[in-house]
Amino acid sequence: MKHLLSTEDLSLSNAIRILDTAEEMSAVGDREVKKLPALRGRTVVNLFFEDSTRTRISFEAAAKRLSADVINFAAKGSSVSKGESLKDTAQTLAAMGADAVVIRHWASGAPHRLAATDWIDAAVINAGDGTHEHPTQALLDAFTMRRHWATLNGTSSAGADLRGMRVAIAGDVLHSRVARSNVWLLRTLGAEVTLVAPPTLLPIGVGQWPCSVSYNMDETLEKGVDAVMMLRVQGERMNASFFPTTREYSRRWGFDDNRLRTLDRLGLKDTIIMHPGPMNRGLEISSAAADSHRSTVLAQVRNGVSIRMAALYLLLSGDTREPAATPAAYSTNAAYSTKESH
Amino acid sequence: MAHDHQDAATSGAYLIRGAAILGGAAEDLLIRDGIIAERGQDLAGTDAAEGATVIEAAGLVALPGMVDIHTHLREPGREDAETVETGTRAAALGGYTAVHAMANSNPVADTAGVVEQVHSLGRAAGWVDVRPVGAVTVGLAGEQLAELGAMADSRAEVRVFSDDGICVHDPVIMRRALEYVKAFDGVVAQHAQEPRLTAGAQMNEGDVSAVLGLTGWPAVAEESIIARDVLLAQHVGSRLHVCHVSTAGSVEIIRWAKARGINVTAEVTPHHLLLTDELVRSYDPVYKVNPPLRTDSDVQALRAALADGTIDVVGTDHAPHPSEHKECEWAQAAMGMTGLETALSVVQDTMIETGLMGWEDFARVTSTDPAAIGRVADQGRPLEAGEPANVTLVDPAARWTVDPSKMATMGRNSPFAGRELPGKVVATFFKGHPTVLNGELNTPYRHPAYRETTGPATAPAGGY
Numbered sequence: 001m002k003h004l005l006s007t008e009d010l011s012l013s014n015a016i017r018i019l020d021t022a023e024e025m026s027a028v029g030d031r032e033v034k035k036l037p038a039l040r041g042r043t044v045v046n047l048f049f050e051d052s053t054r055t056r057i058s059f060e061a062a063a064k065r066l067s068a069d070v071i072n073f074a075a076k077g078s079s080v081s082k083g084e085s086l087k088d089t090a091q092t093l094a095a096m097g098a099d100a101v102v103i104r105h106w107a108s109g110a111p112h113r114l115a116a117t118d119w120i121d122a123a124v125i126n127a128g129d130g131t132h133e134h135p136t137q138a139l140l141d142a143f144t145m146r147r148h149w150a151t152l153n154g155t156s157s158a159g160a161d162l163r164g165m166r167v168a169i170a171g172d173v174l175h176s177r178v179a180r181s182n183v184w185l186l187r188t189l190g191a192e193v194t195l196v197a198p199p200t201l202l203p204i205g206v207g208q209w210p211c212s213v214s215y216n217m218d219e220t221l222e223k224g225v226d227a228v229m230m231l232r233v234q235g236e237r238m239n240a241s242f243f244p245t246t247r248e249y250s251r252r253w254g255f256d257d258n259r260l261r262t263l264d265r266l267g268l269k270d271t272i273i274m275h276p277g278p279m280n281r282g283l284e285i286s287s288a289a290a291d292s293h294r295s296t297v298l299a300q301v302r303n304g305v306s307i308r309m310a311a312l313y314l315l316l317s318g319d320t321r322e323p324a325a326t327p328a329a330y331s332t333n334a335a336y337s338t339k340e341s342h
Numbered sequence: 343m344a345h346d347h348q349d350a351a352t353s354g355a356y357l358i359r360g361a362a363i364l365g366g367a368a369e370d371l372l373i374r375d376g377i378i379a380e381r382g383q384d385l386a387g388t389d390a391a392e393g394a395t396v397i398e399a400a401g402l403v404a405l406p407g408m409v410d411i412h413t414h415l416r417e418p419g420r421e422d423a424e425t426v427e428t429g430t431r432a433a434a435l436g437g438y439t440a441v442h443a444m445a446n447s448n449p450v451a452d453t454a455g456v457v458e459q460v461h462s463l464g465r466a467a468g469w470v471d472v473r474p475v476g477a478v479t480v481g482l483a484g485e486q487l488a489e490l491g492a493m494a495d496s497r498a499e500v501r502v503f504s505d506d507g508i509c510v511h512d513p514v515i516m517r518r519a520l521e522y523v524k525a526f527d528g529v530v531a532q533h534a535q536e537p538r539l540t541a542g543a544q545m546n547e548g549d550v551s552a553v554l555g556l557t558g559w560p561a562v563a564e565e566s567i568i569a570r571d572v573l574l575a576q577h578v579g580s581r582l583h584v585c586h587v588s589t590a591g592s593v594e595i596i597r598w599a600k601a602r603g604i605n606v607t608a609e610v611t612p613h614h615l616l617l618t619d620e621l622v623r624s625y626d627p628v629y630k631v632n633p634p635l636r637t638d639s640d641v642q643a644l645r646a647a648l649a650d651g652t653i654d655v656v657g658t659d660h661a662p663h664p665s666e667h668k669e670c671e672w673a674q675a676a677m678g679m680t681g682l683e684t685a686l687s688v689v690q691d692t693m694i695e696t697g698l699m700g701w702e703d704f705a706r707v708t709s710t711d712p713a714a715i716g717r718v719a720d721q722g723r724p725l726e727a728g729e730p731a732n733v734t735l736v737d738p739a740a741r742w743t744v745d746p747s748k749m750a751t752m753g754r755n756s757p758f759a760g761r762e763l764p765g766k767v768v769a770t771f772f773k774g775h776p777t778v779l780n781g782e783l784n785t786p787y788r789h790p791a792y793r794e795t796t797g798p799a800t801a802p803a804g805g806y
Contacts, residue, residue: 008553087669107671108544108555109625116624117669130673132555180555204560205552 003115003124004311006133007185012161015188019143020158021310022303028065029305039068042316045098047089048127049075049105054277055127055137058301059102062308068316071098086110090119098122100316108132108177123315131175137276138181140307142189144296145227147303148272163190168220170196170253171231171284172242174203178276179231183211196220198253200242217253221262229274230255230285246283256286263294272296355394356776357385358769361404361735363725365701371404373731376774380727397779399735402768403701406709407439407470407732409721410682411531411609412506412585412657415441415472417463418456419448424662424752426460429682430469432660432751434777436682437767439732440471440713440721441660445482446507452477452488454496461498468786469777473716476500478519478530482508487519494526501717504531506585507632509567511537516571520580529607529715531583532571534592535633539563544673546619546634554622556672559634561589568592572599572606583715584608586659588633590643597652607715609657610644612688613679613757617641621757627668627675628757631661648707649698655712658685662753680753684744686736687763694738695764701738731774740766750783 001014028036044063046056056072063070073093093101100123103111108130115124128134142162149165150157167186173179173195186193193211195202206213214220221228233249243249250256255273263271273285273294281287290297355374363369363381370385371378372394385391410433416424426443433441443460445451451460457474464472476493480486482505493500503523510516510532519530540563545551547558568584572595575582584596587608596608613631618638621629629635647653661678668675681688689708693699699707713722720730741764746756770778775787 085666085670086674105671107673109673110671112625113671116626130555131557177555180553203552204547204558205549208549208552 001315003111004135004315005111005115005124005126007135007138007181007188008133010135010185010188012188015139015142015185016159016161018139018307018310018314019146021314022139022143022306023157025065025309025313026303026306028309029302034065035067036065037067038313039063039066039316042068042099043097044068044070044100044102044312045093045122046070046072046127047093047101047103048073049103049110050128052104052128054301055104058304059125059127059308061305063312065305066309066312068312086113087117087119090114090117094120094122100125100312102127104128106130125311125315128177130177132177133181134177135181135185136304136307136311137178138185139311140300140304141182141229141274141276142185143303143307144274144300145191145272148227148270148296152270161189162186165191165227166194166225167191167227167229168194168196168225169229169231170217170255172201172233172237173197173206173231174201175234175237176231182229183209187211194220194225196253198243198249201237217259218262221259221268222266224266224268225271227272227274228255229276232276232278233280233284235280250283254284254286255289257288260286260289260292260294274300277301355379355391356771357391357394357396358399358404358733358735359386359396361399361402362701363404364705365403368400371725371733373733373771373774376731378725378727378729378731378733381725397735397769399768401737401739403736403738404725405437405701405705405734405736406722406725407734407770407772408437408686408708409712409716409718410438410441410658410660410685411502411583411655411712411715412611412659413441413443413682414446414659414661414678415443415460416662417447418459422664422752426463426472427467428750428752429660429662430464430467430472431783432680432682432749434469434770434772435750435767435783436684437686437734437736437770438470438682439734439770439772440473440716440718441682442473442475442502442716444506445475445477445504450477450481451475452480452482454489454492454498457493457498457500458496465789468788470772471718471721473502473718474498474500475502475504475506475531478503478505478510479515484508484510484512484515487515487522490519490522490528491526494528501526501528502531502583502715503528504533504585506531506533509533509535509537511567513570513574517574517578520575520582521578524578524580527717529581529583531585532567533585534564534567534571536563536567539566543634545622545630546636548619548637550619550622554625556622559632561591561636561640564589564633565591565595568595572596572604575606576602576604580605582606586611586614586633586657587644587647587653588614588636588640590640593643593647593652597647600652607654607711608652609655610648610653611657611659612681612685612692614644615641615648615692616688617757625672627670627672628679628755628759630672630675630677631659631679631757632677645692645696645698648693649703654707655715656685656689656707657712658682660751661755662751663755665754668755678755680746680749680751680756682751683749684756684758684763686767687742687765688758690738690765691763731771733771734767735769737766737768738764740764742766
């Protein structure tokens with residue numbers, strides 16, 4: 001791997017490799033000295049064009065546990081907010097010798113631009129781009145699910161996939177990079193995914209995705225589900241007529257106390273409730289659900305550091321890092337035109 | 343024709359020998375004094391051809407000079423993107439002898455003064471006829487009709503009116519514009535895009551946008567406006583032209599409208615005849631355009647519609663941008679692609695080499711019909727004796743690889759970069775003068791000074 005841009009094009013073997021490496025990294029977090037020398041002398045830049053304290057500090061902790069030097073570059077208050085282009089920012093970071101760029105951007109595809117152009121030669125990790133993808137979130141979700149699944153089956157996580165696991169992802173799929181990354185990765189790992197959302201919050205074209213779609217949360221639960229992932233609903237969606245009111249949304253698609261009891265009634269004692277955070281308690285998830293023994297919210301946060309350590313390690317350490325592709329191979333139309341026939 | 347204004351070295355008579363006229367039988371064309379003096383077999387050695395420069399054209403196709411109904415020349419206002427000079431050089435190299443310059447300049451071409459400025463810049467450049475398009479509404483704001491009559495009466499003699507780039511979305515304003523242009527045989531060229539359905543739109547809404555997480559531009563936003571506009575055109579008995587049709591559904595609506603006898607014409611761009619939204623997967627903004635690249639089934643429907651006449655013409659929507667407007671995130675990038683220097687090759691590739699069309703059809707969709715829509719009297723004429731000598735010679739057997747850095751346009755945003763395309767313009771004659779020879783720019787045509795008698799003798803005070 002040279003970059004980690006999306007889960008859509010992440011192979012099964014690379015996905016398993018990241019998950020297995022993360023298992024090893026998580027052991028570091030259990031030590032008294034939570035540090036490895038693996039990336040000593042390497043520089044990781046957190047380039048954030050969009051506020052996300054959670055994701056940034058997770059990457060920062062991951063890089064520091066691997067002994068990398070970390071530079072945080074927040075677009076707000078920097079030259080970026082004065083009109084500096086992504087190209088100039090990237091070239092600046094290249095000139096400073098960044099080995100990896102962790103980029104968070106409000107524009108879908110911005111990490112691909114960094115990777116495809118000759119602006120910078122560093123490894124690029126997508127930390128969330130617009131409404132496109134958030135691959136490390138999907139990987140930490142899969143990591144969390146894999147541990148749960150292995151415990152239930154009395155097997156080891158290492159090397160395992162998620163075959164047979166039933167996962168419901170509920171909420172604003174249309175605007176969710178988390179949902180997209182999870183759909184592709186869970187497909188690769190063999191899980192069965194059902195998207196649950198109001199029709200207004202599903203993209204045109206979702207029928208081509210490798211998953212089922214339901215408009216009904218209760219029916220989805222009754223069919224049996226091993227993990228329910230609730231997506232954050234942005235308050236501003238209400239003003240754009242995606243749904244009539246937050247109360248109606250919560251009643252029909254939220255994970256409320258009634259649905260928590262439904263899991264018990266249905267005998268789904270091992271079903272976990274996931275959320276990428278930050279949560280809107282009382283909107284897409286009730287407090288009782290978020291704080292129940294089923295909730296994996298904090299485990300997800302903890303696992304996020306391990307996954308990001310694994311990604312940085314695999315992209316930057318000598319034996320797994322692939323040589324930089326020649327920029328020309330990415331930037332010519334010839335390279336893209338092959339995709340036309342797909 | 344005042345050819346005494348031409349330099350001796352760049353004017354005079356030309357004998358084009360053995361060109362396939364509209365792809366048919368090989369004949370000679372003798373060009374003299376701005377007109378096709380003779381057409382026939384073996385004109386060499388005749389008295390009429392005495393002293394003419396001979397151009398051996400065996401294997402070449404002779405076509406009427408191409409007329410673009412949809413060009414952005416960017417001047418005045420964005421001379422960092424294109425000027426009338428550079429844009430019309432590109433046009434000549436692409437085989438064009440006339441272009442319609444869209445109104446979205448800065449200032450907007452919404453007064454007689456601005457359209458006359460663009461017209462004058464075109465005459466000074468001398469590479470092609472520059473036919474300014476007038477804005478429908480003041481400042482393209484969609485609220486108040488611009489002085490359409492003053493632009494029609496100006497020296498620019500505007501007949502095509504468009505807010506292109508922005509849809510005339512208010513149905514009452516659109517109705518009034520369609521009604522009003524009847525007074526001077528004008529046409530409203532609509533950029534069909536329902537604005538509320540396309541707020542923040544980045545690409546075609548469909549399978550690819552779902553994966554890429556880019557805001558969708560649904561086909562219905564184009565089709566609903568076209569459906570409304572053809573009904574308005576029928577109701578008021580006026581003439582509508584639909585710019586850059588991009589969807590299969592739009593084709594069906596236009597086919598229906600024509601069957602009902604509604605006076606509607608439609609255009610398709612070369613890029614919509616070849617490219618699909620699959621290219622957006624690269625996130626390379628060179629593929630960002632409005633309306634967006636659609637699906638392969640749309641491409642096939644557009645080709646069929648151009649072949650059967652449902653779509654009347656090819657318009658390039660040539661839209662040069664400075665590189666910094668494309669070297670950025672997709673969402674930040676400007677919409678648009680260059681097209682003047684690749685249009686002929688793309689149409690040959692998609693329509694002729696696929697067997698959908700012949701060169702006669704090519705002449706119809708790139709010259710005759712666009713000239714008719716724009717009411718350009720001396721363009722799009724048959725290649726016959728006595729007709730104006732606007733002629734393009736094409737080598738259909740040539741193959742070339744598109745290299746934007748070698749183009750005459752200032753824009754480097756060609757979506758065809760790196761592709762091998764068929765067909766090359768060998769020569770372009772504009773008013774009998776070779777603007778392009780041997781595939782390279784020659785010299786511009788030099789217009790005579792304005793003849794006062796043809797200007798509006800009773801120009802309205804303040805109109806200029």
